[in-house]
Amino acid sequence: MIEIRSVRKTFGPLEVLKGISLDVNKGELLCLIGASGSGKSTLLQCINGLEPIQGGEIIVDGVSVHDPKTNINTLRRKLGIVFQQYNAFPHLTALENVALAPRVVAKRSRSDARALAQKHLDHVGLGAKAGSLPSKLSGGQQQRLAIARALAMEPTYMLFDEVTSALDPELVGEVLETMRLLKAEGMTMVVVTHDISFARESADRVAFLHQGEVCEIGTAAEVIDRPQQPQTQKFLRRERQASLDMLERTVA
């Protein structure tokens, strides 16, 4: 379980997270939605300790992430993260991308790591691309590669930060498909997304972030179909309009 307790995060004078409290339960898919700049990415980066926090606490399976006594590198093995900009390692083949961390972090033998990497590439449907450099892969394939790379550390939790936002529309489906597969397998996931229909159909719970605070949280049906807060209602109206515009542009 991930327990987020009154977390405050500032960048200089700018307070980005203003006391966020939130639990992520084992096996659930929690979607984080909210306007640009509301602090969604920052929150994910705080959860796996990529960003320090200025107040509060984040506890993952009983271990405090920002406690100086915590071995953050050990803790990060539990927390896979996938970014909007796939961030594949461009000098390594797909297989080597996935095998690197198992080898140098989990200290597996080279052949073990490669076998494990192949297994995870197969899992996300990239088995045939093992020998390709990332530059030879499409955006959707690179994003699935990033997912496989995170999965190879056999994490308990997966954090996704707008993983489909940089993709061409026709490549979004394959990545969402992979995420649905993970959910079906029982992975605990925190998904930052602008894709309201994905949140509606896949999320167990949805949290709406507004200016660094959790404005509204509940089941997908509660938050998306019957939002109580005026900020949530306004945000959802805008998002629907935006995706309609997008659809029109695609059709036109």
Added chain:
Amino acid sequence: MNGYHFYWSTVWQSFPLMLAGAWVTIQITFLAFIIGTVIAMPMAVARQKGEGWAYRVSTSWVELARNTPAVFQLFVFYFGLGAFHINIPSYAAVLISVSFNNAGYMTEIFRGGLSAIPRQQMSAARSLGMTSPQSFMHVIFPQMFKVIFLAYITQGIWGMLNSSLGMLVGLQDLTGATQYAQSVSFRTFEFFIVAAGMYYLIAKGLQFSALIAFRLMYRS
């Protein structure tokens, strides 16, 4: 032509001496290249950071190495230390001063390369549980070397040319050996033409082997 006759036979008599000198040159070039690289990698990271004591140390190093004559750097290590009764052999003095110079230039070359690598590569590596040194080792440096490769090898060759200053402190490197041989025979031209040719060949050999290493590393 006003009557200079080339006598090559004297050169061939001294050729073994020059080869021995060339071997010293190759050793110093190679060692100073490695030492410079090993020092420059953490210094480049420190420079990139832009603050802290490591930043100040490496910035001073870079400033000194790049803004003072190489011959002055050599003299500091040879005669300068001698003034404090620390006497080191000319071989060590040349090795240290060329390494010092290499490290200064390489730091700036590496720093340029580092700034070409997106910050997210580091986040991605760290997020997989790699430590900071592991991330540099396996993710950042391999990409950086690809970007800066030519400038980096050129600095290695520049280091070799700098090592010829060793003659001034009595080092029997290629230049030192050539200087000695021509001073007993007075066939200055011939000797220095041959020595220049040997420097050229060593430089090309270095470039060529570096290129092979590059091809092997990056499969390109």
